[in-house]
Amino acid sequence: MTVRTRFAPSPTGQVHIGNIRAAIYNWLFARHAGGQFLLRIEDTDRERSTPAAVQAVLDAMAWLGLNYDEAPVYQSTQTAAHLAAAEQLLKTGHAYKEDKGGTGKGECVIFRMPGTDMSFRDEIKGDLVKKAADMKDFVIVRSDGTPVFHLANVVDDLHMNITHIIRGDDHVENTYRHVALFRALGATPPKYAHLPMIVNAQGKPYSKRDGAAYVGDFRAKGYLGEALFNYLALLGWSPGGDRELMSRDEMARLFTFDRVQSSAAQFDLVKLLWMNGEYMRALPREQREAACRAVLQERGLWNDALPAGYLGRVLDAMAERIKLFTDIADAGYFFTEDFAFDEKSVQKRLLKPGALELLAATRTVYAGMADFSAAATEAALRELATARGLGMGDLVHPVRVAISGTAVGPSLFHMLEVFGKDRVLRRMDKTLEKFGHR
RNA sequence: GACCCCAUCGUCUAGAGGCCUAGGACAUCAGGUUUUCAUCCUGAUAACACGGGUUCGAAUCCCGUUGGGGUCGCCA
Numbered sequence: 001m002t003v004r005t006r007f008a009p010s011p012t013g014q015v016h017i018g019n020i021r022a023a024i025y026n027w028l029f030a031r032h033a034g035g036q037f038l039l040r041i042e043d044t045d046r047e048r049s050t051p052a053a054v055q056a057v058l059d060a061m062a063w064l065g066l067n068y069d070e071a072p073v074y075q076s077t078q079t080a081a082h083l084a085a086a087e088q089l090l091k092t093g094h095a096y097k098e099d100k101g102g103t104g105k106g107e108c109v110i111f112r113m114p115g116t117d118m119s120f121r122d123e124i125k126g127d128l129v130k131k132a133a134d135m136k137d138f139v140i141v142r143s144d145g146t147p148v149f150h151l152a153n154v155v156d157d158l159h160m161n162i163t164h165i166i167r168g169d170d171h172v173e174n175t176y177r178h179v180a181l182f183r184a185l186g187a188t189p190p191k192y193a194h195l196p197m198i199v200n201a202q203g204k205p206y207s208k209r210d211g212a213a214y215v216g217d218f219r220a221k222g223y224l225g226e227a228l229f230n231y232l233a234l235l236g237w238s239p240g241g242d243r244e245l246m247s248r249d250e251m252a253r254l255f256t257f258d259r260v261q262s263s264a265a266q267f268d269l270v271k272l273l274w275m276n277g278e279y280m281r282a283l284p285r286e287q288r289e290a291a292c293r294a295v296l297q298e299r300g301l302w303n304d305a306l307p308a309g310y311l312g313r314v315l316d317a318m319a320e321r322i323k324l325f326t327d328i329a330d331a332g333y334f335f336t337e338d339f340a341f342d343e344k345s346v347q348k349r350l351l352k353p354g355a356l357e358l359l360a361a362t363r364t365v366y367a368g369m370a371d372f373s374a375a376a377t378e379a380a381l382r383e384l385a386t387a388r389g390l391g392m393g394d395l396v397h398p399v400r401v402a403i404s405g406t407a408v409g410p411s412l413f414h415m416l417e418v419f420g421k422d423r424v425l426r427r428m429d430k431t432l433e434k435f436g437h438r
Numbered sequence: 439g440a441c442c443c444c445a446u447c448g449u450c451u452a453g454a455g456g457c458c459u460a461g462g463a464c465a466u467c468a469g470g471u472u473u474u475c476a477u478c479c480u481g482a483u484a485a486c487a488c489g490g491g492u493u494c495g496a497a498u499c500c501c502g503u504u505g506g507g508g509u510c511g512c513c514a
Contacts, residue, residue, distance in 0.1 A: 010513095010514055012514095042514070044514085045513080045514075100512065101512090103512085105512070106512095108512050109512095110512090125443070125444095128442075128443085129442090130441075130442075131441080133441095134440080134441050134442085134510090135441095136510090138511090138512095139511085139512045140512095141512085142512040143512060144512080146512090148511095148512065148513085148514090149513070149514045150514095152514095153514085168508095169443075169444095169507085169508060170508060170509075171508095171509095172442070172443075172508070172509075173441085173442070173508075173509045173510070174509085174514095194443090196443090196444080196507090197507075197508080199506095199507080201448095201449090203506055203507070204507085205507090205508095231450095234450070234451080234463095235450070236450090238450085238451055238452070240452070240453090241452070241461095241462085242451095242452075242461080242462045242463075243462095244450090244451095244462085244463060244464095258454095261450090261451080262443080262444065263443090263444045263445060263506095263507090264444075264506085264507065264508095265449090265450065265451095266449060266450075267449095267450095268449050268450065268464070268465085270449080270464065270465060271449070271450065271463080271464040271465075272464095273464095274463090274464055274465085275463095275464085277476095277477095281477095318476090319476080319477075320476050320477040320478090321475070321476050321477085322476095323476090345474095349474090378473095381473090391473085392472095392473050393473050393474080394473095395473085396473035396474080397473070397474070399473090400473075400474070401474095406474090406475095407474055407475080408474055408475040408476085409474075409475070409476095410474095410475085410476085411472090411473080411474095412473060412474085413473085
């Protein structure tokens, strides 16, 4: 039998990292086994399941490269099948009708648990058992005639021929019910694999309050889908040995349940950021450029008048300093003449005694240069430093702050080259004027 | 509270009885390179929760304790 797994999110508008991690494991296992990975939208909550909410799921999956094999199944279209199953259970005596609790709401359909101890083998946690006394009958069709999660979930999995259910730890207790439902319906239950939770620094389930918790948050912050995928896959699973940076295909090839951790994992944003940097440096420059341009446009820093190839040159200068696409916005001075001056940088490098005088001297040297390449501006500054008996830092720092407003940034001489002589001189003049140098 | 699950450096993990003086990565700290930052290179700090067994031998197996977590809806 070929492996068939599914991701069955309830569309709420945003996709939590814990859920998408479950989707990743489903995808990984299906691809590993050469089987199929399916998508089922559990949209029975009509209030929250708006088209936009569904789209958020689709977007998140596409962004992470979680391609699925058949058209998505919308649970809301399967109600007839759910109700038919309930009828069948009623007929076979596995369910009964009752006004539960005598609430006056009317009769609902209740599933009768088998009354025996139950067990199932979890692919990750091993054999799990539950005593008959610890399990209660449960509602499968509400008194208003709508199917409850347990029924819908099981019937859909049955109809979709799902062979392996890979989901969060929080569903372990439900599994006894689901197994009983499958059997009562005359079917063999699928195999189950329950993933441990993703927790915060306090060991509690990772939530919005802990920072970025939704897939969309990471995308908006400028992360790469490939990096998030890699990081999340490794949060609870390891291929063994020292392997960390892997392609989706490599991970799929190596993925097995026996290498999935059974204890909760703490989400570490710092390590994700490092990993994103690793993916960023491996990214083809056109892609990096396109994404950074989008960020600049979004922040109103993009200017169509900028020369062709300008952004590419900026990115070359920024090099390893870009770990997230949004980092480009920190170098806004490349894109506008109206950049801000960082107070601390100004105090330390511009208002230091003699600094403005040295800046003026550098300006004079630069004004007389024809070749404004990085090599040329560097050589000229070295010459000036030697002539004055100064260190390079004495000259470099004031110039940097003068033309960018900040003391941190890429190699100065590459910056000068990217700006070009005219812009550099103009900025130096403006700065000299602003800080009162005669 | 009842039932269930879990437990290796700060974090993610390797480890399936001797290869462990417990390895890697991130983070941290210290040096080096450098015009700043980032990168890069070197090195360092840092863990088997505790107590009992089993065994010639235990991070690895068993039991207990402690600590964490999950579930107990006509939600999903």
